[in-house]
Amino acid sequence: MAKFTLQVNGQSRSVDVAPDTPLLWVLRDSLELVGTKFGCGVGMCGACTLHLNGVPTRGCMTPVSTVGRKQVTTIEGLSADGSHPLQKAWCELDVAQCGYCQAGQIMTAAALLKENPKPGDQDIDDAMAGNLCRCATYLRIRAGIKLAAAHGGGK
Amino acid sequence: MSTPTFANRSIDRRDFLKFSALAGGGLVLGFYLKSAGSAFAAEVVKPATGADFKPNAFIRIAPDGVVTLVSKQPEIGQGIKTSLPMIIAEELEVNWKDVVIVQGDLDAAYGGQSAGGSRSTPNNYNEFHKLGATARTMLVEAAAQTWGVPATECRAASSAVHHAATKRTLGYGELVAKAATLPVPPTADVQLKDPKDYKLLGTRIGGVDNPKIVTGQPLFGLDTKLPGMLYAVYEKCPVFGGKVVSANTDQIKALPGVKDAFIIEGTSNLSGLMPGVAIVADSTWTAFSARKQLKVTWDEGKTANDSWDAFTAKATELSKQPGTATVRKDGDVTAALATAAKTIEAAYSYPFISHASIEPQNCTAVFKDGGFEIWAPSQNPGGAQGAIVSQFGVAKEKVLVHLTRSGGGFGRRLSQDYVVEVAAIAQKLNGAPVKLTWTREDDLRHDQYRAGGFHFLKGGVDTAGKVVAWQNHFVTFGSISAGRGNDTTMALRPGSGAGLDGDQFPSRFLANCLTEQTVMECGIPMGPWRAPGNNVFSFVMQGFIDELAHAGGRDPLELRLELLSQKSGGNYDAARMIAVVKLVAEKAGWNPKKFPRGQGQGIAFHFSHQGYIAQVAEVTVSKEGQVKVDRFVCVCDVGAQIVNLSGAENQVQGSIVDGIGAAMFQELNLERGRITQGNFNEYPMLRMPDAPAQIEVHFLSTNNPTTGLGEPAIPPVAPALCNAIFAACGKRIRQFPLSRTDLRWS
Numbered sequence: 001m002a003k004f005t006l007q008v009n010g011q012s013r014s015v016d017v018a019p020d021t022p023l024l025w026v027l028r029d030s031l032e033l034v035g036t037k038f039g040c041g042v043g044m045c046g047a048c049t050l051h052l053n054g055v056p057t058r059g060c061m062t063p064v065s066t067v068g069r070k071q072v073t074t075i076e077g078l079s080a081d082g083s084h085p086l087q088k089a090w091c092e093l094d095v096a097q098c099g100y101c102q103a104g105q106i107m108t109a110a111a112l113l114k115e116n117p118k119p120g121d122q123d124i125d126d127a128m129a130g131n132l133c134r135c136a137t138y139l140r141i142r143a144g145i146k147l148a149a150a151h152g153g154g155k
Numbered sequence: 156m157s158t159p160t161f162a163n164r165s166i167d168r169r170d171f172l173k174f175s176a177l178a179g180g181g182l183v184l185g186f187y188l189k190s191a192g193s194a195f196a197a198e199v200v201k202p203a204t205g206a207d208f209k210p211n212a213f214i215r216i217a218p219d220g221v222v223t224l225v226s227k228q229p230e231i232g233q234g235i236k237t238s239l240p241m242i243i244a245e246e247l248e249v250n251w252k253d254v255v256i257v258q259g260d261l262d263a264a265y266g267g268q269s270a271g272g273s274r275s276t277p278n279n280y281n282e283f284h285k286l287g288a289t290a291r292t293m294l295v296e297a298a299a300q301t302w303g304v305p306a307t308e309c310r311a312a313s314s315a316v317h318h319a320a321t322k323r324t325l326g327y328g329e330l331v332a333k334a335a336t337l338p339v340p341p342t343a344d345v346q347l348k349d350p351k352d353y354k355l356l357g358t359r360i361g362g363v364d365n366p367k368i369v370t371g372q373p374l375f376g377l378d379t380k381l382p383g384m385l386y387a388v389y390e391k392c393p394v395f396g397g398k399v400v401s402a403n404t405d406q407i408k409a410l411p412g413v414k415d416a417f418i419i420e421g422t423s424n425l426s427g428l429m430p431g432v433a434i435v436a437d438s439t440w441t442a443f444s445a446r447k448q449l450k451v452t453w454d455e456g457k458t459a460n461d462s463w464d465a466f467t468a469k470a471t472e473l474s475k476q477p478g479t480a481t482v483r484k485d486g487d488v489t490a491a492l493a494t495a496a497k498t499i500e501a502a503y504s505y506p507f508i509s510h511a512s513i514e515p516q517n518c519t520a521v522f523k524d525g526g527f528e529i530w531a532p533s534q535n536p537g538g539a540q541g542a543i544v545s546q547f548g549v550a551k552e553k554v555l556v557h558l559t560r561s562g563g564g565f566g567r568r569l570s571q572d573y574v575v576e577v578a579a580i581a582q583k584l585n586g587a588p589v590k591l592t593w594t595r596e597d598d599l600r601h602d603q604y605r606a607g608g609f610h611f612l613k614g615g616v617d618t619a620g621k622v623v624a625w626q627n628h629f630v631t632f633g634s635i636s637a638g639r640g641n642d643t644t645m646a647l648r649p650g651s652g653a654g655l656d657g658d659q660f661p662s663r664f665l666a667n668c669l670t671e672q673t674v675m676e677c678g679i680p681m682g683p684w685r686a687p688g689n690n691v692f693s694f695v696m697q698g699f700i701d702e703l704a705h706a707g708g709r710d711p712l713e714l715r716l717e718l719l720s721q722k723s724g725g726n727y728d729a730a731r732m733i734a735v736v737k738l739v740a741e742k743a744g745w746n747p748k749k750f751p752r753g754q755g756q757g758i759a760f761h762f763s764h765q766g767y768i769a770q771v772a773e774v775t776v777s778k779e780g781q782v783k784v785d786r787f788v789c790v791c792d793v794g795a796q797i798v799n800l801s802g803a804e805n806q807v808q809g810s811i812v813d814g815i816g817a818a819m820f821q822e823l824n825l826e827r828g829r830i831t832q833g834n835f836n837e838y839p840m841l842r843m844p845d846a847p848a849q850i851e852v853h854f855l856s857t858n859n860p861t862t863g864l865g866e867p868a869i870p871p872v873a874p875a876l877c878n879a880i881f882a883a884c885g886k887r888i889r890q891f892p893l894s895r896t897d898l899r900w901s
Contacts (some may be wrong), residue, residue: 018444028439035370036371037514038447038515040595040834040835041512041595043833044596044834053844057595074371076370076622078370087369087370090365091361091369094805096232096362096369096512097805097806098512098560098562098563099364099368100513100514100562100563101562103368105373106221116384120425121848126844128824128843129843129844134511134513134563135232135809136808136810136813136816137808138812138842139842141807142843148618
């Protein structure tokens with residue numbers, strides 16, 4: 001076990017865990033931030049996508065010991081009140097079915113819009129290819145990203 | 156409030172007897188008391204007060220006007236937590252924004268709670284209308300009595316009762332006290348709304364949990380956290396049903412953070428408590444890490460040499476003999492084939508696949524004072540309770556089941572393996588709450604799989620291209636098991652979802668039609684996978700019909716309509732199918748000849764789960780054999796009323812992409828009795844770049860009972876896709892996944 005002080009959603013949070021513990025499980029088990037999901041544990045499904053200094057990152061593949069002072073942003077911290085244009089678009093278009101993967105989808109999409117505020121179809125498909133949606137809501141995810149982009153989601 | 160409250164009224168009168176009059180439809184209405192002894196509330200809801208109007212187990216209206224509706228069905232992504240309460244809200248004439256939906260736990264007061272077979276809507280549709288209408292009738296009566304006017308002069312709308320003549324209005328909250336004193340009207344006195352007056356049903360309503368989903372709030376089984384909770388993993392034999400000989404549990408117990416490690420003897424039930432080794436730790440990661448040190452010696456049992464390749468070879472051998480069972484026989488197929496103008500033969504096959512719900516199986520349990528309390532992402536909470544009762548010999552009353560949202564179901568969570576596993580672990584811990592988490596590898600290697608299968612077909616057409624003979628020898632998988640219902644005879648029977656019945660199209664539509672079945676015994680757990688059986692049978696039947704159309708020089712649409720116009724029977728309403736087939740052809744602009752080589756249009760239809768569905772696919776196949784799905788058009792007849800248009804469309808679009816993904820990519824391999832794939836790197840699933848750009852969904856409303864949409868749109872997908880591929884490049888897909896067929900053309 002070792003002590004780590006993490007910067008999570010703008011707050012300083014201390015945990016005492018094994019150094020190889022993936023950030024995913026630190027968030028879920030130690031910090032009670034369960035919006036970041038476990039889907040595969042090998043970085044293949046994207047359900048655990050979060051931002052490290054704004055870069056979309058797989059929480060399941062990131063040992064806590066490698067995080068250091070980097071800013072961790074999870075779905076809970078994407079906006080203060082669920083008002084990020086992607087979150088609003090997801091509700092407006094009723095994107096989710098089971099909803100389990102959607103936090104990861106939104107986090108990947110948020111990073112895309114930041115880099116490319118007006119993505120085309122190919123940009124969206126390329127950026128989102130790492131995120132599985134087992135319910136296959138891909139058409140609404142695409143539409144949600146476009147709607148959010150239209151509402152300035154990249155800002 | 157000075158008016159009488161629930162608290163001082165008898166339970167009988169308030170809640171049970173009053174509503175027994177409503178119970179004619181089979182729904183048991185009764186008094187629902189949230190288990191006061193439950194230590195951990197899954198959902199934070201404003202507590203009920205004695206001042207509320209609570210006319211039945213599903214509706215509670217508070218004096219401030221907030222309407223709380225219970226969703227009794229498991230929410231697995233099918234949108235039932237939104238759609239069933241919409242029905243109550245429609246009849247109750249309540250503003251949707253005033254409604255709070257809470258997930259009900261397992262309770263006999265709610266009646267059946269299993270979410271399977273696309274039955275949640277048809278089983279509850281009429282009863283939920285009555286529930287809402289009865290409460291609305293009582294609120295109108297309360298207003299009428301308050302004003303001293305006839306109830307017939309009063310009208311409910313927008314969460315209030317209005318008296319037009321005197322321009323008076325009382326909000327529902329203001330009527331709560333009075334309504335709570337009224338007797339329940341007999342069902343005959345309750346007027347259901349005229350569908351033309353619906354304001355909510357048929358509109359687009361967002362899922363009630365959407366705000367929580369997009370902000371990452373706890374909702375799912377895996378999000379469950381209880382005070383003092385421990386974390387468990389469970390290692391089973393890679394060969395199904397294998398037993399533990401020994402394990403280094405003492406060494407595991409000594410690892411930091413590990414609280415316990417022990418062998419569970421288990422049973423031989425492949426969908427029940429299988430033998431294994433449990434590790435309990437202070438966090439999920441500690442348990443995962445300790446598991447890497449686990450060494451188990453297994454007795455792998457008699458299926459340890461089974462392989463998919465061997466089963467495939469065996470199926471081909473078996474196909475040379477008549478089937479061991481005749482499923483259905485009409486006319487004389489042999490004679491009809493002998494006199495047909497043209498005959499063709501084809502062998503179709505498909506592999507075992509996994510449900511691969513994105514939330515791995517998990518469950519949380521505590522065993523205390525001889526009873527179990529569990530938090531289950533389950534499609535079948537009654538089944539979970541029953542499995543614990545029969546496994547551990549406790550009384551039903553000693554098994555409390557809380558329902559969480561499920562990260563996908565697809566039939567996987569109708570099975571109870573993960574539930575009895577965590578119950579066994581909790582029982583050993585005796586007092587400490589524990590959450591069992593399966594890894595993705597556990598999930599793929601210990602699923603209740605969609606069975607693979609082999610179909611050997613012969614068909615004949617006459618000189619006009621009319622189908623005159625059809626023969627199918629289905630070689631499938633099964634085990635020695637008891638029959639359905641009271642049939643306890645042990646025999647080799649098809650596994651769950653792996654049996655072909657005599658009702659599958661084109662049975663009953665052809666004078667000469669023979670369906671035979673041979674079962675190969677295996678040790679692979681099988682379970683229902685979204686539209687069980689139908690999801691593959693449609694691929695075979697609608698594919699071979701296409702082959703016969705081409706053999707006879709007929710348009711695939713025209714031949715289908717000819718087949719459908721022939722004799723029908725049983726529960727298959729051919730007229731409804733003809734209507735959706737014609738409409739989908741119109742909406743898609745059916746004209747296969749208009750496409751250049753490399754592009755194609757395919758059509759298929761299927762009846763299952765009371766739904767009549769027809770689809771047209773349009774694809775592009777590159778010269779290198781790459782398939783791109785350009786467009787899908789779907790027409791659904793699921794009865795008179797679409798409940799939630801947004802949810803319904805989402806289900807159908809999702810079904811179409813799911814069906815494409817299963818056909819294109821999914822395949823499990825069996826070697827040495829075990830599944831060789833472990834994770835998504837070895838078991839590819841469809842991702843966004845392969846999703847069609849365009850999916851058009853049309854609902855054809857007919858004067859038939861309203862039925863479910865979780866499954867029936869799945870079966871036509873694969874054959875529509877494969878028929879389109881054939882139209883594009885002349886390559887016939889007869890096996891899944893698509894990568895097994897060389898689609899290059901020049």
